[in-house]
Amino acid sequence: MSYTLRSAQAADWPAIADLLTRAELPLAGAQEHLRNFIIAEADGEVVGTAGIEAYGSAGLLRSLAVDPRQRGQGVGEALVNQVLAEAANDGITEVALLTTTAPDYFPRFGFEQVERSALPAQLTESAEFQGACPASAVAMLRQR
Ligand SMILES: CC(C)(COP(=O)(O)OP(=O)(O)OC[C@H]1O[C@@H](n2cnc3c(N)ncnc32)[C@H](O)[C@@H]1OP(=O)(O)O)[C@@H](O)C(=O)NCCC(=O)NCCS
Numbered sequence: 001m002s003y004t005l006r007s008a009q010a011a012d013w014p015a016i017a018d019l020l021t022r023a024e025l026p027l028a029g030a031q032e033h034l035r036n037f038i039i040a041e042a043d044g045e046v047v048g049t050a051g052i053e054a055y056g057s058a059g060l061l062r063s064l065a066v067d068p069r070q071r072g073q074g075v076g077e078a079l080v081n082q083v084l085a086e087a088a089n090d091g092i093t094e095v096a097l098l099t100t101t102a103p104d105y106f107p108r109f110g111f112e113q114v115e116r117s118a119l120p121a122q123l124t125e126s127a128e129f130q131g132a133c134p135a136s137a138v139a140m141l142r143q144r
Pocket residue numbers: 023025062063064065066067070071072073074075076077078097098099100101102103104105
């Protein structure tokens with residue numbers, strides 16, 4: 001499969017929401033941060049997405065999902081690397097995430113599991129912290 005990465009546009013929201021829903025990831029707060037979402041596109045279809053919520057020098061990586069038919073081909077990795085590169089460009093020095101499904105996926109990008117209380121305080125503004133993500137979710141942090 002050949003695919004391209006690009007910034008999400010408002011018109012991509014229905015396809016992104018569909019992907020997130022099928023991956024059982026929260027929608028709350030995602031549309032508000034759409035300008036910081038990347039999509040992977042193949043044959044005009046959205047096959048993957050990842051986003052970052054920016055809070056000053058801290059960012060929350062969220063909504064990483066790849067269409068089940070296109071998994072295992074590096075799309076997820078390309079999306080994470082792109083989101084992290086853009087975050088660094090924007091002066092974000094700490095990127096956190098909450099996950100119930102993929103704590104073993106993220107160490108390869110430099111994320112380490114931490115106590116939720118160790119995450120940058122600004123992130124508690126995020127809908128994910130306001131209840132969209134279960135309390136049992138693993139917190140991870142990447143500092144550079
Ligand atoms: C996690 C996800 C985005 C990975 O996408 P992908 O395009 O298949 O990932 P890549 O091709 O870059 O990487 C594949 C590798 O990651 C591993 N991997 C995939 N999902 C994983 C998970 N949930 N936990 C641990 N490892 C995982 C695969 O086993 C494979 O390992 P290998 O490189 O040793 O063969 C995709 O599985 C997905 O959409 N999952 C459902 C949504 C989800 O859990 N998102 C994370 C929420 S924070």
